[in-house]
Amino acid sequence: MRVAQTPGLEPTRPTLAVDDAATQEAREAVAHLVEELRAGWDDNDADLSNRPFADDILWGSPFGATV
Numbered sequence: 001m002r003v004a005q006t007p008g009l010e011p012t013r014p015t016l017a018v019d020d021a022a023t024q025e026a027r028e029a030v031a032h033l034v035e036e037l038r039a040g041w042d043d044n045d046a047d048l049s050n051r052p053f054a055d056d057i058l059w060g061s062p063f064g065a066t067v
Contacts, residue, residue, distance in 0.1 A: 033052055040049030050057070059067045 036052060037049055040046065040051075061067055
C-alpha cells in the first residue's frame with residue numbers, strides 16, 4: 001500500500017498500488033461474493049449466504065438484536 005502525496009500537502013487517503021491483473025482478480029472475487037450472497041438470500045438459504053464468513057460470525061439487526 002502506498003500513501004498518495006501532493007507536494008507541500010499532508011498525505012491523502014491510502015490507496016492500493018496494484019496492476020491491472022490484480023485489479024481484475026479483485027473485481028472477479030467481489031462479483032463472486034455478491035453473486036453467492038444474492039443466491040443465498042434469493043433462495044432463503046442461510047448456509048449459502050454464510051459460507052464466505054467465519055463460523056463464529058454473528059449477524060445483528062439495526063435494533064441491536066442478534067439473529
